Amino acid sequence: xxxxxxxxxxxxLANAQTLRWEVGSxxxxxxxxxxxxxxxxxAEKAVHKPGEKARFDLDRTxxxxxxxxxxxxxxxxxxxxxxxxxxxSGANIPSGWLASLLLDTVHPWLKGLAASIGVPWWLDGFxxxxxxxxxxxxxxxxxxxxxxxxxxxxxxxxxxxxxxxAFNLDKVFKKSGAHGxxxxxxxxxxxxxxxxxIATRIIDSPRERLIAMITNNFALCNGRWPxxxxxxxxxxxxxxxxxxxxxxxxxxxxxxAILGVLFTFLVSWALSKTVLRGEVSTFxxxxxxxxxxxxxxxxxxxxxxxxxxxxxxxVVFAAPAGAVIWLSxxxxxxxxxxxxxxxxxxxxxxxxxxxxxxxxxxYVVAIPANEIVIPTVLMLTVLVSGMSxxxxxxxxxxELESQGATKAILDAGGWTLLTGVxxxxxxxxxxxxxxxIYTIYKESGSLKWTTIAALLPLGMGxxxxxxxxxxxxxxx
Amino acid sequence: xxxxxxxxxxxxxxxxxTCPVHNAANLLKLGVNMQDWDFVxxxxxxxxxxxxxxxxxxxxxxxxxxxxxxxxxxxxEGGFEYGDxxxxxxxxxxxxxxxxxxxxxxxARDFILFxxxxxxxxxxxxxxxxxxxxxxxxxxxxxxxxxxxxxxxxEAKRHGLEVDERRLARxxxxxxxxxxxxxxEGMKExxxxxxxVAIGKTVNKPHRLRSTPPxxxxxVAELTAQIEVLHPNLPNARWVALRLLDGxxxxxxxxxxxxxxxxxxxxxxxxxxxxxxxxxxxx
Numbered sequence: 001x002x003x004x005x006x007x008x009x010x011x012x013l014a015n016a017q018t019l020r021w022e023v024g025s026x027x028x029x030x031x032x033x034x035x036x037x038x039x040x041x042x043a044e045k046a047v048h049k050p051g052e053k054a055r056f057d058l059d060r061t062x063x064x065x066x067x068x069x070x071x072x073x074x075x076x077x078x079x080x081x082x083x084x085x086x087x088x089s090g091a092n093i094p095s096g097w098l099a100s101l102l103l104d105t106v107h108p109w110l111k112g113l114a115a116s117i118g119v120p121w122w123l124d125g126f127x128x129x130x131x132x133x134x135x136x137x138x139x140x141x142x143x144x145x146x147x148x149x150x151x152x153x154x155x156x157x158x159x160x161x162x163x164x165x166a167f168n169l170d171k172v173f174k175k176s177g178a179h180g181x182x183x184x185x186x187x188x189x190x191x192x193x194x195x196x197x198i199a200t201r202i203i204d205s206p207r208e209r210l211i212a213m214i215t216n217n218f219a220l221c222n223g224r225w226p227x228x229x230x231x232x233x234x235x236x237x238x239x240x241x242x243x244x245x246x247x248x249x250x251x252x253x254x255x256x257a258i259l260g261v262l263f264t265f266l267v268s269w270a271l272s273k274t275v276l277r278g279e280v281s282t283f284x285x286x287x288x289x290x291x292x293x294x295x296x297x298x299x300x301x302x303x304x305x306x307x308x309x310x311x312x313x314x315v316v317f318a319a320p321a322g323a324v325i326w327l328s329x330x331x332x333x334x335x336x337x338x339x340x341x342x343x344x345x346x347x348x349x350x351x352x353x354x355x356x357x358x359x360x361x362x363y364v365v366a367i368p369a370n371e372i373v374i375p376t377v378l379m380l381t382v383l384v385s386g387m388s389x390x391x392x393x394x395x396x397x398x399e400l401e402s403q404g405a406t407k408a409i410l411d412a413g414g415w416t417l418l419t420g421v422x423x424x425x426x427x428x429x430x431x432x433x434x435x436x437i438y439t440i441y442k443e444s445g446s447l448k449w450t451t452i453a454a455l456l457p458l459g460m461g462x463x464x465x466x467x468x469x470x471x472x473x474x475x476x
Numbered sequence: 477x478x479x480x481x482x483x484x485x486x487x488x489x490x491x492x493x494t495c496p497v498h499n500a501a502n503l504l505k506l507g508v509n510m511q512d513w514d515f516v517x518x519x520x521x522x523x524x525x526x527x528x529x530x531x532x533x534x535x536x537x538x539x540x541x542x543x544x545x546x547x548x549x550x551x552x553e554g555g556f557e558y559g560d561x562x563x564x565x566x567x568x569x570x571x572x573x574x575x576x577x578x579x580x581x582x583x584a585r586d587f588i589l590f591x592x593x594x595x596x597x598x599x600x601x602x603x604x605x606x607x608x609x610x611x612x613x614x615x616x617x618x619x620x621x622x623x624x625x626x627x628x629x630x631e632a633k634r635h636g637l638e639v640d641e642r643r644l645a646r647x648x649x650x651x652x653x654x655x656x657x658x659x660x661e662g663m664k665e666x667x668x669x670x671x672x673v674a675i676g677k678t679v680n681k682p683h684r685l686r687s688t689p690p691x692x693x694x695x696v697a698e699l700t701a702q703i704e705v706l707h708p709n710l711p712n713a714r715w716v717a718l719r720l721l722d723g724x725x726x727x728x729x730x731x732x733x734x735x736x737x738x739x740x741x742x743x744x745x746x747x748x749x750x751x752x753x754x755x756x757x758x759x
Contacts, residue, residue: 007702009706013732015699019721020720020721027721031722034686038609043605046605046639279723
C-alpha cells in the first residue's frame with residue numbers, strides 16, 4: 001500500500017506505457033482474439049442450428065485455408081493467375097471478330113459512303129480515320145478482355161473472397177504503418193483508381209487516409225490491364241513455345257500486379273516513416289459468410305457497373321484523342337508533322353529510360369485515360385517508322401489482325417524486349433489519370449497532397465525504368 | 477408465444493397486480509417529452525438489429541434512424557413512463573465494436589462510459605449471435621447494468637436456428653429478453669427487465685473476458701490494481717486497464733483529467749449532454 005500511496009494519474013499512465021511495451025504490439029490482436037473466442041464459445045452453447053451444420057463448417061474450413069499463414073498468399077496468386085490466364089487466352093478470338101466487323105467491314109463502308117456523298121478529305125479523315133477508328137480500336141481491343149476479366153473478378157467478390165484477401169494483407173499494411181482497411185481501398189483500385197480513392201473514406205484517420213490515397217495508384221487499374229495483357233502477350237509470351245505463351249504472359253501480368261502491391265507497401269512505409277508519421281489504428285474486419293455466386297446477376301452487374309462503364313469512359317476519351325492524333329499527324333510545321341516534332345523532342349529522354357519518344361508522347365496524350373495508350377503508341381509508331389502496307393494513311397489508327405502484326409510494327413519502331421518490359425513497368429508506375437487526380441483533390445482538399453500523389457509515382461516511374469534500362473544495357 | 481402469455485395474464489389480472497409483466501400495460505409513451513426523468517436508458521447494438529424499431533415502440537416516436545456512418549440522422553432521444561418511473565431513452569449509433577476507432581464507435585462508447593446510463597440495452601441479432609456477442613461482451617466490460625435484447629427471433633426461427641435465451645442469460649450474467657420488435661413481441665418482458673435493472677431489483681454478474689492469454693493476465697491485473705487505487709468506486713477498472721494497454725488516448729486523457737473517477741449524477745448528466753451534442757453533430 002505504501003508504494004501506491006503517492007499514485008497519481010500521471011504515474012499510472014507512465015506505468016501503463018511501460019507495460020504497453022512489455023505486452024507487445026500484438027496486444028490488440030490478442031485482445032480481439034479473446035473477445036472472439038469468448039463470443040464463439042457462448043454462441044455455440046446458446047445456439048443450435050439443426051439443418052445448417054454442414055454449411056457452417058464448410059465456411060470455416062474454407063476460411064482456415066484461404067486465410068492461413070502458409071496457404072493464404074499462394075492461393076491468392078494462384079487464383080489471380082488463373083483469372084488472367086482465362087482472360088488472356090479467351091480474349092483473342094472475340095477480339096478478332098470485333099476487329100473484322102468494326103474495322104474491316106464498317107470502316108471501308110463508312111469511307112465508301114463518305115466518298116459517294118462527296119465529303120472533303122480532311123473532314124473524312126478527321127471523323128472516320130480519326131474519331132471512328134480510335135473508338136472502334138478501343139472497343140475491339142478492350143471489350144473482350146474486360147467482358148471476361150470483370151465477371152470473373154465480380155464472381156470472386158460475390159463469393160466473399162475479397163474480404164479474405166484484405167484479411168491476409170492487413171498484417172503487412174500495419175507493418176507498413178498504414179491502415180488495414182487500405183487493403184480494401186486497394187482492391188477497389190484494381191478496378192478503378194478513382195473509385196479506390198473514394199473508397200478510402202472508410203479510413204477514419206486522416207494520416208492513414210492520405211497514405212491510402214497516394215498509394216492507390218499502384219493498384220493496377222482496368223485502364224492499364226489491357227496494356228499489360230497485350231505487351232505481356234507480345235513480348236513475354238513470345239519468348240516461350242506457343243503452348244506455354246498464355247500461362248507465361250498471365251504470370252508476367254500477375255508479377256507486375258504484385259510489384260504494384262509491393263510498391264504500395266514500400267511507399268506507405270516510406271510515407272509513414274517521413275512526412276506522414278503517426279500511430280497505426282486498428283479495426284475489426286467482418287468476414288461475411290460465403291455465398292454461392294449468383295452467376296447471372298454477376299454477369300449482369302459486372303457488365304453494367306464495370307465493363308460498360310469503363311468502355312464508355314475509354315470511348316469518350318479515345319474519340320477526341322483519335323481526332324487530336326489525326327490532326328497532329330497531318331498538320332505540318334516546316335515539312336514535318338507536329339507529332340513527329342514532339343516525338344523527336346521526347347525521344348532522347350525516352351531512350352534513356354529504355355522507352356522511346358512515341359511511348360512518352362502516348363502517355364501525355366493518355367493523361368485523361370490510360371486506356372488509349374496502346375492504340376496511340378501503334379499509330380504514332382507507324383507514323384515515325386514510315387512503314388508502308390499497314391494502316392490506311394497518315395495518322396490513321398488501324399486494325400491488327402494478329403499479335404504478329406502488332407509485333408512487326410513495334411519491331412519496325414525499334415522495340416526490344418527491354419522496351420516491352422519497361423512499358424509494363426512504366427504503365428504500373430506513372431501519374432494517375434486526370435480523373436483520379438481530380439478525385440484525390442476533391443477528397444483530400446489539398447493541392448499539396450494532390451501534387452505529391454501525381455508527381456511521386458511519375459518520378460518513381462522514371463527512376464525505375466532508368467535503372468532497369470542501365471542494368472539491362474550493362475548486362476547485354 | 478406472446479399471445480399465449482397474454483391470455484394467461486389477462487383473466488387473472490387482479491392477482492398479478494404487482495407482477496412486472498402486468499405493469500407493462502402501464503407503458504406511457506412520452507415522445508420527445510423527457511422532463512424529470514428518473515432513469516436514462518441507452519440503446520446500443522450492431523447496425524440493423526432493430527434498435528430504432530424498439531426505440532419507436534417505446535417512445536411512440538417515428539424516428540428514421542439509419543445510423544450508418546456518413547448518413548444523417550435526427551436527434552435520437554425520447555421518453556417513456558413505465559411503472560412509477562419516467563425514463564429517457566437514447567438511441568446510439570449502430571456499431572460493431574466499442575474500440576472507438578471511428579467517430580460513431582467513439583460516440584457510442586463515450587455515452588456508455590462517461591454518460592453512465594442507468595441501463596444499457598444491447599440489441600443482438602439472433603440470426604448472427606456470435607458476431608453480435610462481440611459488442612455485448614465489450615459493453616459488459618464497461619458496465620454491468622445491461623439488458624440484452626435478443627431481437628429478430630422470427631428470422632432466426634425461419635433460418636432453423638434455436639437460440640436458448642436462458643442459457644445465454646446464464647453465460648452472460650445479465651437478463652436476456654427474446655423479442656420480435658417489428659411485431660411488438662417481447663416488449664413487456666423487455667420493459668420489465670429494464671425496470672428491474674434500473675431500480676436495482678436485478679443485480680447482474682456480467683461475464684468478463686476469460687480467454688485472456690496468461691502472460692497478459694498479470695500485467696492487466698497490475699494496472700487494474702493501480703487504477704482501483706486512484707478510483708476505488710470505478711466499476712470497470714479492468715476495462716480501463718485494457719484500454720490503456722491498447723494505447724487508447726481518449727481513456728488516457730480521461731484518467732489524467734479525473735473524468736473516470738467522477739461518478740456523481742451531475743457528471744453523468746454533463747457527459748450525456750456533451751456526447752448528445754456530438755451525436756447530433758456527427759451522425
